[in-house]
Amino acid sequence: MAKTEDYNLGEFTFPRGWFMIADSQELQDKPLALKFFGRDFALYRGESGRVVLLDAYCAHMGTHIAKNTTSFVVMDGQIEGDSIRCPYHAWRYGPDGKCDDIPYHDGPIPEAACIKSWQVEEKYGCIFVWHDPEDGAPDYDLPDMPEWDDPAWVRWQIDHMGELDTHPKEIIDNIADIAHLGPIHGSTLEYFESEFRGHIAIQRQGGGHKTLVTSNALLETDTWYTGPGVLMSTVKGLYDALMLITHTPVEDGRVKVWHALLVKSDNEKATEADIETARGYQEMSCQAFWQDFDVWSAKRPAVQILQLKNDGPFHKAREWYRQFYNPRAQATERQSKTDGVYTVDWMPALPEAVAAQGHRY
Ligand code: FES
Ligand SMILES: [Fe+2]
Structure with missing residues (x-):
């Protein structure tokens, strides 16, 4: 550990x-x-x-x-x-x-x-x-989620993933990790980009997927960290959904993790059948997250990554994460080192047509 x-x-x-x-x-x-x-x-x-x-x-x-x-x-x-x-x-x-x-x-x-x-x-x-180790007031807000109060959306029931003898840093790496999406999640990627903006870290990707879409459709996700412990993702797959993954340090080198999925129904007010469908979809999403969890639960720490140029911007994600472990007076300067959009040579960035639909962050 x-x-x-x-x-x-x-x-x-x-x-x-x-x-x-x-x-x-x-x-x-x-x-x-x-x-x-x-x-x-x-x-x-x-x-x-x-x-x-x-x-x-x-x-x-x-x-x-x-x-x-x-x-x-x-x-x-x-x-x-x-x-x-x-x-x-x-x-x-x-x-x-x-x-x-x-x-x-x-x-x-x-x-x-x-x-x-x-x-x-x-x-x-x-x-x-x-x-806050410096005992200050919050310098950012938790994300809003109007869907929570929209009766068309089925509210989640939280999946308690449990605790890992893993530093949360290893979980944060995932936001930049383009090369695990195929092997771990069965994605056939068509585009991928990363962005860091202040206290927000974003990943936008789309591609085929073995479980969360039907044969030829794309699974598109727009995923963002709001600060170091709260990840949300707008998921366009079999259904429109919003994913939540949260992780909190228990002790130094140990972390507790939760997952949940809010699913949109086709009805103005979700029916019993919609709730059942949503629970099933959340279960599939949880299984997909479990594929990451499975690796984390048994890997040795990657204190140094043997990083390749086409791995995705791990170094930027790690630098972005450092702002939360240092005095907030340094945050702006630290953010200026990572703010920006990052792509890799072997994968197109976000297509204009997708960008034109707008995204949450
Ligand atoms: S009231 Fe005596 S220990 Fe709490
Ligand atoms: Fe993953």
């Missing part, structure tokens, strides 16, 4: 950005104990529906707030309003992380009775956190 330092990514062990930490459906009336970025968290949903992420350990004596099943505090329901009680001595913390009640204490609550509260956002059935 290689670490951030081995890849020479930058000053920070974990990157700045928006990262998925949970599937909304996992978060019911009990808090979840999570581990990401090498630290422990307690995630819960307040009675108003608000999602709250706190560091896991109580300021009093260090109890893990979300890892207890036997305390009467927990058995009686530890969430009150949008606050949560610690299992050990029942101190209660608000969504801002400040202790707002100590049952056996009169007088003011000490300032230090506080745990860090993290900025979270719930969107398209996922819960995201803003992680």
Whole structure:
């Protein structure tokens, strides 16, 4: 397992950005104990529906707030309003992380009775956190997805791909990787190009595909990272679809991964049959992603790539990724080193007719 330092990514062990930490459906009336970025968290949903992420350990004596099943505090329901009680001595913390009640204490609550509260956002059935080693506010937004609220589209159910003893860098390489599309995914490529623009990294490709289209049709995808951990792709194949792949560092050199697919039906409002079709298509998409996963789960780290000219712009993708491991004050200068469109000699760039249809990014 290689670490951030081995890849020479930058000053920070974990990157700045928006990262998925949970599937909304996992978060019911009990808090979840999570581990990401090498630290422990307690995630819960307040009675108003608000999602709250706190560091896991109580300021009093260090109890893990979300890892207890036997305390009467927990058995009686530890969430009150949008606050949560610690299992050990029942101190209660608000969504801002400040202790707002100590049952056996009169007088003011000490300032230090506080745990860090993290900025979270719930969107398209996922819960995201803003992680920043410099503790700044978000410098970009999560992508919008109006299709989520369009009844013609079948909402996804998230595929939990699990964790890999792999640095997320190895996953990022995929955005530039033209030469794996044939061997791994069975594509017969007709065009391919890469673009980096600020905090966005894009791949546009089209070609035949063994599973996701019928015999002569093209599978066309427009795929983009918004920051280092959230990938979306508009997929034109058997159906119009939007793919989501998210990955979040658990520890240095270990990553957790999710996949999902939103599928457009032919009806104004998707029917039961459309939902079934969409689930089947998501399964096929998941299998296609599994082909990448299969390699990642058993490869040694590619700290150095034995790179060929026609491999696609791995070096640009790696440079692009470095901006998130370094102070944001350097981001603009770093982006200027990678901003641009990149093609390889052996494959045409995006055809004008396709470009004319417009793309999301
Ligand atoms: S350790 Fe949490 S209330 Fe005492
Ligand atoms: Fe792939």
